[in-house]
Amino acid sequence: MALTCARCGAQNPDGNQFCSACGTPLTAAAAAPQSAPPPAPPSWLATPPQPAAPAAPVAYASPPPAPAAYASPYYAPAAAMPQAPVHRTPWILIVSAIVALIVVMAGCGTAIALLGGKASISGGITPDLPSPSPAGSPSPVASPIPIQGPSATNPVVTVPVPAGWAVSAKDNESITLSDPNGLGFVSVASGLQNPHMTAQQQKADFDTVWKSKYPDTVECGGVRPTTGSLGGVQGIFWQLCFTIVSSGRSLPAETDVFVGTNADGSTWYGVILVTAQTYMQNLKSEAAPILKGIQWKLK
Amino acid sequence: MRCDHCSHDVPDGVFCTRCGAHQGTTEEFGNAKTREHRYAAHPGEHVAQPSVLTTLMPHLGHHKIHEFRWAFIAGLAGILVLYLAGLISAAILLSAFLVPVLYLIYLYEAQVYRDEPAIVLGFTLGGGIIIGIVATVFERIVYNPLQYSANPFSHAGVSVGGLLIVGLLLPVVQEALKPLPAFFLPKRADFPETVDGLVFGIAAGLGFSLAQALIGFSEVLTALPAHVEPGNWIYDLTTLAVFQPLLQGSATGMIVAAIWRWRRGRLAGREIGAVAMAVIAHIAFAGGTQLMKETSVNSLFILVWQAAIVGALLIYIRYLLHHSLLEEAAHMGYAETVCANCHMHIVASGFCPNCGMALTAAPNAVKRSRRPRVESPASAARKS
Numbered sequence: 001m002a003l004t005c006a007r008c009g010a011q012n013p014d015g016n017q018f019c020s021a022c023g024t025p026l027t028a029a030a031a032a033p034q035s036a037p038p039p040a041p042p043s044w045l046a047t048p049p050q051p052a053a054p055a056a057p058v059a060y061a062s063p064p065p066a067p068a069a070y071a072s073p074y075y076a077p078a079a080a081m082p083q084a085p086v087h088r089t090p091w092i093l094i095v096s097a098i099v100a101l102i103v104v105m106a107g108c109g110t111a112i113a114l115l116g117g118k119a120s121i122s123g124g125i126t127p128d129l130p131s132p133s134p135a136g137s138p139s140p141v142a143s144p145i146p147i148q149g150p151s152a153t154n155p156v157v158t159v160p161v162p163a164g165w166a167v168s169a170k171d172n173e174s175i176t177l178s179d180p181n182g183l184g185f186v187s188v189a190s191g192l193q194n195p196h197m198t199a200q201q202q203k204a205d206f207d208t209v210w211k212s213k214y215p216d217t218v219e220c221g222g223v224r225p226t227t228g229s230l231g232g233v234q235g236i237f238w239q240l241c242f243t244i245v246s247s248g249r250s251l252p253a254e255t256d257v258f259v260g261t262n263a264d265g266s267t268w269y270g271v272i273l274v275t276a277q278t279y280m281q282n283l284k285s286e287a288a289p290i291l292k293g294i295q296w297k298l299k
Numbered sequence: 300m301r302c303d304h305c306s307h308d309v310p311d312g313v314f315c316t317r318c319g320a321h322q323g324t325t326e327e328f329g330n331a332k333t334r335e336h337r338y339a340a341h342p343g344e345h346v347a348q349p350s351v352l353t354t355l356m357p358h359l360g361h362h363k364i365h366e367f368r369w370a371f372i373a374g375l376a377g378i379l380v381l382y383l384a385g386l387i388s389a390a391i392l393l394s395a396f397l398v399p400v401l402y403l404i405y406l407y408e409a410q411v412y413r414d415e416p417a418i419v420l421g422f423t424l425g426g427g428i429i430i431g432i433v434a435t436v437f438e439r440i441v442y443n444p445l446q447y448s449a450n451p452f453s454h455a456g457v458s459v460g461g462l463l464i465v466g467l468l469l470p471v472v473q474e475a476l477k478p479l480p481a482f483f484l485p486k487r488a489d490f491p492e493t494v495d496g497l498v499f500g501i502a503a504g505l506g507f508s509l510a511q512a513l514i515g516f517s518e519v520l521t522a523l524p525a526h527v528e529p530g531n532w533i534y535d536l537t538t539l540a541v542f543q544p545l546l547q548g549s550a551t552g553m554i555v556a557a558i559w560r561w562r563r564g565r566l567a568g569r570e571i572g573a574v575a576m577a578v579i580a581h582i583a584f585a586g587g588t589q590l591m592k593e594t595s596v597n598s599l600f601i602l603v604w605q606a607a608i609v610g611a612l613l614i615y616i617r618y619l620l621h622h623s624l625l626e627e628a629a630h631m632g633y634a635e636t637v638c639a640n641c642h643m644h645i646v647a648s649g650f651c652p653n654c655g656m657a658l659t660a661a662p663n664a665v666k667r668s669r670r671p672r673v674e675s676p677a678s679a680a681r682k683s
Contacts, residue, residue, distance in 0.1 A: 089408045091366040098370040101400050102377035102393055109381070109389025109520070116521035174452040182443055189452035206451060212595045213449040215531030245535050246444040246592065247465040247585060248435075248543060249515040250391075252522040253445065270452055275445060277522060 151293075152177070156190040160293035162286075177290060184275025184283040186290055190298050196265030199227075199235045203259055206270075207240070210255070214242035220254055220277075231294035233269045235260020241277060252277045256284065267298045304332045312652020314342075316633075319625050319650040319657060338617055339624035339650075339657040340494070342640060346621045349610035354617050355402070355501055355548060357494055357660045358409035360639040371401055378540055382533055385526040391519065394540035395512035398548070399424070399505040410663035411490075411498045418485055423499045426480020427506020427551075434476055434507070435514040438469055449593075457593045466586025474578050477507050477551040482558060492659050493559045493623035497616065500555025501548040508547035512539055534598035538588075542605040546584050549612045550577040556619055565626070569619060576615045584608040624657035631658060634669035 150161040152175045161167060164180030174189035197205075203225070211217045217240050219225075225238035237258050244251045258271040271291065275283040302309050304320035314321055314334075321334040335346040340357035341364070344350055352364050352371070359367065374397040381390035403424065406412060412419035447461030481499040484490070490499070516539070554577045557570040584605060591601045628649030637644055638651035639661040645651055649658055658666070 089404065091369075094366050094370045094404055094408075095373055097404055098374045098377070098397075098401065101396060102374065102381075105393035105396060106377075106381055106386060106389040109392040110386055110525050112392075112520050113386075113388040113523055113525040168446075169450070169453050171454050173454065174450075176450060176453055178446065182446060184445055185450070187450050187452045209451045209595075210449070213451075213592070215534070215598060216528075218528065218530075243519060243535075244444045244448055246447070246461075246589065247438065247442060247469060247515075248511045249438070249442075249444060250519040250535070251444055252519055253448065272450070272452065274448055274450070276518070 156297050157188050158295040158297065159188050159290055162289045165286075165290070177287075179275070179283055179286055183279050184273065186283075186287045187272050187274075188270070188290075188294055190267065190269045190296055192266060192298065193261075193268050194266070197261060197268065198265055199259055199261050202261060202268055202270070203236050203238065203257075206257060206259060210240060210242070214244065214253075217242040230258050230260065230271060230291065231269070231296050233260040233262070233296060235269060254280045256280065262299060269296055269298075309648070310646060310652050312647075314650050314652055314655035316645075316647040316650050316652045317629050319628060319655060321655065333622070333625070334655065335618075335621065337655045339621045339628075339655070340617075340660040342651075342655040346617045347614055348617075349613040351545060351613065354613045354620075355545075355552070356405045356409070357497070357620060358411060358639070358662045359405065360642065362642075363408065367401065367405065370404075371397070374401065375540065378536055379533075382529050382536055385529050387527050387529070387532050387536075388520050388523050388525070390532070390536055391512075391516050391539065394536050395509055395516070397540050398544035399509045402502060402505050402548070406498070406502065408662065409498075411495060413489060413663050415486055415489065419490075419499065420502075422480045422484045423502035424506040426483075427477065427503035427508075428510045430476050430479060430503070431507035431510025432514065434473055435511050437472070442469065447593075457590060462586060462589055462593070465589040467582055470581035470585045471578060473507070473547075474550060474554065474581055477504055477547070478554045478558065479503075480506075481551075481555045487562075491559075491563065492627055493556050493563070494620060494660050496559025497552045497556040497620055499552075501552035503555070504548035504551030505544055507551070508544040511547070512543065531598060534602060537602055538605060542584075542602070542609055545609045546581065546605070546612065549609065549616055550581050553577045553612065553616050553619060556616070556623070560619075560623060563627075565623075569622060573615060573619050576612065580608050580612045624660055628657040628659045631669075636661070636669045637665055639665050 148160070149163075152159055152161050152167045152170060154170055154175055155172050157175060159175055159177065161177060165177045167175060168178040168185060169176040169187075173191045174187055176185055176187040178185045207217075220239040220241040223239050225236050227234070227236055229235065230237075235258050237256070239254060239256050241252070241254050244253045253274065254277045256273045258269075260269045261267060262269075271294070273280070273283055273287055300309060300311050300322070301307070302315035302318060302320060303322055305315060305318040307315070307317045309316050312322070314337075318332070319334065319339060321331040321337060323331070338344045338346045338348070338353070341350075341353040341361065343361060344353055352359070352367055356364065356367060374393065378390050378393050378397070381387075381393060403420075406420065442461070442464045447458045478500060480503045481496065484499060490496070553573045557566075557573040560566065560570045587604050587608070588601055591604065631649045633646065633648050635644070635646050636658060638647075638654060638656055638658070640656035641651060641654040643651065643653045645653060647658065650656065651658065658669075
């Protein structure tokens with residue numbers, strides 16, 4: 001026998017507990033007298049969560065009012081209806097998992113750093129550039145030695161290009177050479193400067209520029225700047241350690257820097273070597289012929 | 300009552316349980332049928348609200364969202380404490396793992412994988428990790444950051460080659476590879492809904508992000524001393540902990556969701572736009588970051604840029620998912636169930652008549668507990 005829904009009049013197969021068209025409980029609707037009070041909502045229904053439930057109908061018109069004697073069953077089914085077994089991870093478990101993650105990662109990170117990190121920085125990198133000498137000592141001016149083999153030149157400097165090295169950039173003030181393995185580069189530059197500056201002022205400017213690009217820049221392993229000469233020019237040698245973060249990759253890198261000026265500060269000279277911290281010693285060995293063969297053109 | 304929009308007889312409620320349309324007058328909110336003021340997965344929010352957790356974890360009710368939010372905040376606080384303590388290696392590790400681990404807990408909570416946890420987790424998170432390893436190794440071959448590092452002596456300016464690799468080639472390759480694990484997921488017929496595809500894509504993207512972070516930062520992890528001056532590491536940590544995983548996860552989630560829509564025979568402007576949006580957002584994120592780093596823009600502006608890109612991605616995901624849920628939930632048929640959002644015990648079809656949540660976005664345990672009602676031939680005939 002088909003069951004007729006008391007609300008919408010739809011015919012439902014025998015045995016249906018709810019109207020297939022409008023969802024009205026067929027048995028409840030049929031059995032409950034029209035004047036009966038609405039079924040008491042279960043305790044979990046008594047205080048529905050406020051944020052999710054739509055606010056009181058201030059912003060939109062309420063649905064059409066139900067008949068006075070009709071109690072909408074859709075939010076308050078019979079108490080006998082079992083509550084669905086909602087899978088719920090206790091909040092304390094979720095937060096505990098994250099706290100455990102913090103502790104484990106702190107432990108692992110510290111262990112990794114203790115095991116592998118210290119050797120590469122704390123030992124420092126000894127400058128291997130030519131002729132460091134105490135600050136204030138007069139600078140010997142080297143006699144130009146003709147460069148044997150290939151070289152690169154611009155209006156301010158000439159540098160030898162050893163086998164395997166390549167000129168990666170060149171302009172009127174600088175020449176940049178990439179090492180044979182593509183793991184670093186040497187850049188040699190010079191130019192006139194006005195107002196005149198000392199090597200110390202040049203160093204300060206360089207540090208500022210470098211730290212703006214690599215904010216974690218520090219002097220490597222406590223190695224202090226030294227003075228000396230390069231290619232016959234007096235200047236300052238120092239080393240900076242920093243981290244290159246690019247495209248999701250992070251690399252501990254180092255730059256060894258020389259900046260110098262002529263006697264009246266009207267001309268500046270600079271050399272930088274840039275590579276990974278672990279490769280700097282190799283780069284300096286490979287770059288030694290370049291550094292020894294630098295010929296400054298501005299005097 | 301009769302729905303104002305689909306004209307079906309439906310249970311009384313603020314929302315039609317068949318089409319999800321908001322009943323009554325809602326002019327001040329916009330279109331009642333598309334009801335974008337009530338995001339279908341979390342009706343307490345607008346579709347255009349760039350909320351991270353309710354977008355990436357659409358199956359959670361609002362109670363659970365709060366718990367996950369607090370867990371996320373606890374993780375971020377942990378990163379901050381490690382940073383302030385100078386334990387940068389530990390902070391990097393925690394940053395890499397935080398969002399993927401949180402998502403793993405979410406997958407368990409929502410049981411999106413249904414009866415196939417090993418297959419689903421293996422092909423999404425696991426597959427993403429493998430793809431991440433392969434892609435990062437490839438990236439190391441084609442891109443050496445040392446070659447494009449700063450040279451204050453040179454007037455070469457921005458390196459176009461580096462920008463093209465980092466800002467164009469790598470994002471496109473990554474977005475082509477990351478959806479593959481979810482694309483080849485076996486038994487995908489068991490997970491037919493767009494929200495499934497979205498979650499699988501996000502999981503694959505987060506797996507990728509985890510592998511990328513661990514491999515990408517491996518040299519720093521093994522080189523940094525245990526304690527260093529915190530310096531400006533906080534910027535890179537923020538990207539690593541928040542924006543990179545959100546970008547990778549949401550971009551892949553959106554592409555996989557679009558693939559799922561295509562498999563359902565729905566490939567229109569919205570879906571094509573989703574794929575385009577994901578790729579463009581990734582290009583903008585990576586290229587913009589690279590460009591700003593090369594031009595020494597303040598790191599704070601880089602974070603603002605990254606946040607803007609991720610926010611736009613999240614909004615598009617919500618837009619795509621919202622309309623997908625509105626279209627897909629109607630097939631569910633009447634059943635007794637519990638709304639995962641408002642926790643009302645309801646008799647409904649595709650949407651909670653009380654809060655409007657799409658019931659296809661309910662956790663799996665709730666879906667399983669539905670007690671479906673067979674539609675009567677008379678009702679079917681009347682509809683036809």
